[in-house]
Amino acid sequence: MNGRRNLINNLLFGLGLALMIAALYMVFMYVPTEKSMGIVQRIFYFHVSLAWVSFLAFLVTFVFSICYLRKRLLKWDYIAHASAEVGVVFTTLVLITGPIWAKTAWGIWWTWDARLTTSLVLWLTYIAYLLVRGYATEPARGARFGAVVGIVGFIDVPIVFLTVNVWRTQHPTTIIFTDGITAPMLMTLVVCIAAFTVLYVLLTAQGAGLKSLETSIKRLKIRRTG
Amino acid sequence: MSTFARIITIFWKDILTELRAREVVTSVLVFSLLVVVIFSFAFSTRIDTAELVAPGILWAALTFGGVLGFNHTFAVEKENSRLEGLMLCPVDRAVIYWGKLAGSFTFTMVVAIIITPIFLALFNLPLFLPRLLLVIGLASLGFAAVGTLFSAVAINTRARDIMLPVLFLPVVVPVVVAAVRATAVVLADKSWSDMLTWLQIMIAFDIVYLVVSTLVFDFVVEE
Amino acid sequence: MSENARSPFSWAIEVQGLTKSFGYHPALRGIDLQVGRGERLVIFGPNGAGKTTLVKILSMLVRPSSGNVWLDGVNIRDKPAQVRRKIGLVGHQTFLYDNLTVYENLKFYSQMYGIANLEQRIQEVMSWMQLVDRRHDRVGTLSHGLQQRASLARAALHRPSIMLLDEPEAGLDPQASTVINDVMGNAGGDGLTVVMVTHNLERGLELGDSIVILNKGKVAYRASRHDIDTTLFRQVYNQCTETG
Numbered sequence: 001m002n003g004r005r006n007l008i009n010n011l012l013f014g015l016g017l018a019l020m021i022a023a024l025y026m027v028f029m030y031v032p033t034e035k036s037m038g039i040v041q042r043i044f045y046f047h048v049s050l051a052w053v054s055f056l057a058f059l060v061t062f063v064f065s066i067c068y069l070r071k072r073l074l075k076w077d078y079i080a081h082a083s084a085e086v087g088v089v090f091t092t093l094v095l096i097t098g099p100i101w102a103k104t105a106w107g108i109w110w111t112w113d114a115r116l117t118t119s120l121v122l123w124l125t126y127i128a129y130l131l132v133r134g135y136a137t138e139p140a141r142g143a144r145f146g147a148v149v150g151i152v153g154f155i156d157v158p159i160v161f162l163t164v165n166v167w168r169t170q171h172p173t174t175i176i177f178t179d180g181i182t183a184p185m186l187m188t189l190v191v192c193i194a195a196f197t198v199l200y201v202l203l204t205a206q207g208a209g210l211k212s213l214e215t216s217i218k219r220l221k222i223r224r225t226g
Numbered sequence: 227m228s229t230f231a232r233i234i235t236i237f238w239k240d241i242l243t244e245l246r247a248r249e250v251v252t253s254v255l256v257f258s259l260l261v262v263v264i265f266s267f268a269f270s271t272r273i274d275t276a277e278l279v280a281p282g283i284l285w286a287a288l289t290f291g292g293v294l295g296f297n298h299t300f301a302v303e304k305e306n307s308r309l310e311g312l313m314l315c316p317v318d319r320a321v322i323y324w325g326k327l328a329g330s331f332t333f334t335m336v337v338a339i340i341i342t343p344i345f346l347a348l349f350n351l352p353l354f355l356p357r358l359l360l361v362i363g364l365a366s367l368g369f370a371a372v373g374t375l376f377s378a379v380a381i382n383t384r385a386r387d388i389m390l391p392v393l394f395l396p397v398v399v400p401v402v403v404a405a406v407r408a409t410a411v412v413l414a415d416k417s418w419s420d421m422l423t424w425l426q427i428m429i430a431f432d433i434v435y436l437v438v439s440t441l442v443f444d445f446v447v448e449e
Numbered sequence: 450m451s452e453n454a455r456s457p458f459s460w461a462i463e464v465q466g467l468t469k470s471f472g473y474h475p476a477l478r479g480i481d482l483q484v485g486r487g488e489r490l491v492i493f494g495p496n497g498a499g500k501t502t503l504v505k506i507l508s509m510l511v512r513p514s515s516g517n518v519w520l521d522g523v524n525i526r527d528k529p530a531q532v533r534r535k536i537g538l539v540g541h542q543t544f545l546y547d548n549l550t551v552y553e554n555l556k557f558y559s560q561m562y563g564i565a566n567l568e569q570r571i572q573e574v575m576s577w578m579q580l581v582d583r584r585h586d587r588v589g590t591l592s593h594g595l596q597q598r599a600s601l602a603r604a605a606l607h608r609p610s611i612m613l614l615d616e617p618e619a620g621l622d623p624q625a626s627t628v629i630n631d632v633m634g635n636a637g638g639d640g641l642t643v644v645m646v647t648h649n650l651e652r653g654l655e656l657g658d659s660i661v662i663l664n665k666g667k668v669a670y671r672a673s674r675h676d677i678d679t680t681l682f683r684q685v686y687n688q689c690t691e692t693g
Contacts (some may be wrong), residue, residue, distance in 0.1 A: 010378075069445050124396040135383040139472030141449075145379050148442045149393060152375070155438055156397050163400040163427050167407060174385055218473040228563055235560040239546070246548040311544025311603070313510055314506075315561040316533035449511040 007015040010088050012202050019195035023049075026188040034185075040091075045188055049196040050090045050120065057087030057200060058122060058154055065150035066142065075212065077143040080150055081133065082207025086200055091123040114165040121160050125153035168189040231401045232317050236325025237332075244300065244333065254337045258291035262345055276349040281409035284345050285402055288338055288362075291371070293391045295337065297374030299330045300381045309381075313447060323374060323443040327436075331370035339361045357412045357421075362406075364428035365405040371435040372397050378446045404428045461486045461520030461611055461642035462507065466615045467516035468666075469502055476502040476626045478666035480516070486549060486610075491657030492646045495690045499661040501541075507644065508538040520611060534562065537609030541619045543600035547589030551580055551599050555606060556589055562607040574602040578628060587683065598628055605632075614645040630656070650686070664689040 027045045064080035067073075098116060099109040110116065129149045134137040136142030243438065244250055265283040269275070303309040303326075312322050346353050373394055380390040408424035468478040477499045484490050494500050497601045505511040507516060509525055509532060525532050545554045552571065559567040575581050578598040588596060589657040597617065604612065617629055632643065647653045653660060660677065662670040662685055670685040672678065 058551055069442070121396050121399050128392045128396060132383060132389060134381060135385055135389055137382055137384060140380055140470075142472075144445050145383070147448055148375075148379065151442060152372075152438060153397060155434060156400070158435065159400045159427070159431055163403045166423055166427070167403050205353075219475075220474055222475070232561055232563075235557060237548070239557050242553065243546055243548045306547070307540060307542040308544050308546065310510055310540060310542075311540075311558070312510060312561070313536055314533060314536065314544075315558070316530040316563075317561060318530075332652070438586060 009202075009205070011207075012198060016195065016198035016202055017193060019198055019221075022221060023056065023188075023192045023195040024073070026191055031184050031188040032182070037105050041172060043097050043101045045192040046196075047094060048103055048189060049192045050094045051115075052098065052193055053196045054087045054090035054094055054122070054199045056117075056197065057204070058081045058092060058126060058150075060204070061126075061150045061156035065147035066205075068147050069151075075208070077147065078208040078211040079204065081146060081211060082204045084129050085207055086147075086151065086203045088123065088126045090196075090200070091119060091126070094119055095123060111168075112164065113168055114161050116158060117164040118161045122153075122157060125149070125156065129153060143201065229318070229321055232315075232321050233325045233328060234274055236312075236322065237328035238258065240302075240326070240329030241332070244329075248331050250295050251336055254291045254295045255340060256332070257294050258287040258337060258341050259344065261290050263340070266348070267332060270355075275402065277410075277413055280345075280349050280351065280413060281406045284342065284409060286291060286363070286407075287341060287345070287366075288334075289395070289398065289402055290342075291337055292334055292366075292369045292373060293394055296370075296377045296394065297332055297380070297387060297390050299374055299377040301377070301386070304381045309447065311447035319444040319447060320417050320440045322438060322447070323378075326377075327370055327374045327439075330374050331367055333371055334365065334366040334373075351413060354413050357418075358409065360425070361405055361408045361412065361421075361428075364425065364432060365401050367432045368428060368435060369402040371396060371432060371439055375435075375439040375446065378443065391418045400427060400431050404431070453572060459485060460521060461488065461521060462644070463507070463517075463519040463522075464503075464507075464688065465517045467503075467506065467510065467513050467518060469499075469506060469514045471474070476666055477506075480663075480666070480668060482661065482668065482671075484644065486642055487640050489643045489645070489656060489658045491653040491660045492644065492663055493650065493660065493686060494669075497522075498689070499613055499666040500663050502666075503663065504540075504613050504644070507611075508536050508540075508613050509533055509560075511562070516624035529681060534607060535610045536609070537612045539600050539614045541615060543596045543603075545589070545596065545599055545603065547587045548587060550585050550587050551575070551591070551602075552584040555602060556648065558603050559606055562567035566609055568638045570606060574605050577605070577631075578602040601628060601632065609666060611642045611644070614643065616646050618649060620645060659663075662686055662689060 021047070027042050031042070031045075033039055061074040061080045063092050064076045064083065068076035068080060098119070102111065129146055132149055133142040133146040136145050230274070244284075262283055265286055265366075267278045275354070300309065303312060313319075315322075343353055344357060373390075376390055376393040376397075379393065380386040383389045404424040404427040407426070408421045408428070411421040411424070450543060460483045462482065464482040466479050467477055467480040467512050468475065469480075480499075481504065492500050492503070502511060505549060507520070519641075520532050520535055523532055526692075548559070549557065555571045555574065564570055565597065572581075575584055578601055580595070580598060580602060583591065583595060588599060591599065601617070612632065614629070616627060624675065634639075645653070645656065653678075654674075657674060659671070659673040660682070661668055662682075669689055670682060
């Protein structure tokens with residue numbers, strides 16, 4: 001059981017490493033520079049991958065929060081929690097890479113368009129998720145409250161997106177490529193997304209494993225001290 | 227029928243307590259007025275810019291006032307472990323949620339109905355705007371739906387006064403946006419069709435959060 | 450016998466393999482307990498032994514982590530509303546609203562329990578607890594002892610068949626103690642089962658038909674009043690309180 005888990009872990013790690021190196025190579029060496037935006041446009045590949053993965057992370061938190069509330073199995077909660085942690089880190093990176101790119105592409109750091117605003121609201125919501133877990137008076141309560149916020153917060157995503165979209169009808173349609181997306185660009189994007197998805201799976205699995213170990217240690221301590 | 231009667235029982239208990247203690251409405255009212263005043267200074271509002279910034283100021287005041295009020299919703303039940311008393315009752319947990327929701331919605335509405343005319347007068351805007359009442363009603367319901375749920379979460383955390391706004395504010399972003407835009411339409415005296423989308427967004431938000439909160443409330447209060 | 454259905458001649462309270470942990474901290478580590486109808490059970494134990502957790506599970510305020518509880522033969526997982534009607538709980542706190550009068554508080558809870566003829570019933574419990582003259586006083590203005598009596602009135606409103614008293618005598622006036630005597634004395638007669646948690650050894654031994662000592666989430670000692678071995682009881686109790 002443990003051996004098999006290790007094997008899967010190692011395989012994933014190898015795959016992730018290979019994909020990440022390939023992604024780096026493709027982003028910096030292989031893919032041609034986009035004409036109108038220049039070199040800075042290359043951040044787009046990371047930005048989009050991170051955004052996709054953070055959304056995936058919150059979706060996983062949502063699903064496992066529901067599972068946890070239904071069955072009360074701690075392992076579901078570990079996954080939901082770890083996934084949200086990774087999601088917050090990745091969203092933070094999205095919110096950093098986005099403005100860097102936007103400054104060159106649109107000449108502004110930030111615009112309140114639907115995608116940006118939704119990312120910001122998501123980020124705030126899942127920081128609240130982590131805070132409520134941390135501040136709960138008991139860990140079991142923290143898990144329940146986290147699950148509730150993980151569900152309630154995720155349902156907000158489409159509503160926020162829709163609202164901001166209507167609010168800012170004049171938002172600049174994201175011009176990514178003046179000449180449309182070329183095959184090498186698409187390839188690079190796909191490899192990049194794959195690399196970050198594997199990284200996400202690895203980090204979440206490690207995070208969940210760590211939480212499980214932490215709980216075992218705390219239980220052992222309590223048992224020894226009575 | 228008995229479910230409805232029990233919701234009313236909890237609601238009436240909250241109204242009676244509030245009439246005696248006057249803890250929520252008065253403090254929220256004063257606080258919201260202060261937000262209006264501070265924001266007016268912050269934007270150095272003049273009559274000619276009033277229509278532009280007024281909707282934002284009104285909803286900032288009502289949103290922050292709402293947070294203050296919802297902090298009370300379950301804090302009252304935490305004292306003397308009254309929540310345990312409620313939990314002992316042979317009623318569905320959703321009844322407790324709806325009873326508390328009815329109270330917090332009413333308090334939010336009362337505050338909004340008092341604040342809004344004062345605010346309109348301060349900005350020299352027309353006082354009689356019946357359509358604004360609809361906007362306030364829909365937004366207050368959305369606020370109360372989320373606020374009541376998170377109030378029950380926040381009372382069982384440390385630093386609960388901070389936890390509620392941190393949880394509440396990101397989630398109600400759509401309501402704030404929609405309410406501000408709809409209020410702008412009313413103040414500019416534009417047609418119904420201009421505010422239809424915003425009303426629809428608020429209605430959708432209210433329905434979604436009333437349903438979801440009813441479903442998850444159980445998990446918030448049951449140990 | 451199946452997991453869920455118990456015969457009508459069941460125990461008032463039956464607990465099987467009950468555990469509860471709050472996060473990492475185990476509060477109950479496997480409790481088995483039967484309480485007969487009309488029995489008066491007194492639970493002793495040091496702080497942190499799990500007494501309050503057990504009472505909260507019996508009153509359905511806390512969900513068990515594992516194990517089963519039947520009240521009057523009904524599994525508490527199955528019919529929560531039905532089981533809640535059987536239970537009266539007097540906890541460390543009164544659950545009453547300070548700004549409402551005694552009468553208003555009792556009326557609120559009567560309506561929540563859906564009691565028929567509620568005016569009459571409120572009158573009954575108020576006169577039983579000798580609260581009639583104070584009925585229009587706000588609960589916040591009453592002394593601690595009177596508040597606790599109002600709390601007892603609240604717990605008795607819906608004629609529960611199982612009364613759970615979690616240290617009801619902490620800070621009570623002598624008059625309220627007689628009310629507790631009354632509740633305990635009445636048990637058995639009209640089929641009322643009482644479980645009382647207390648730190649007061651003399652009172653507990655005097656009032657209980659049987660006693661249990663809880664320690665570290667387990668039953669450390671159990672005996673009925675007739676065959677209680679006082680020296681053994683004291684020995685176990687002292688051991689628990691010393692190590693606990």
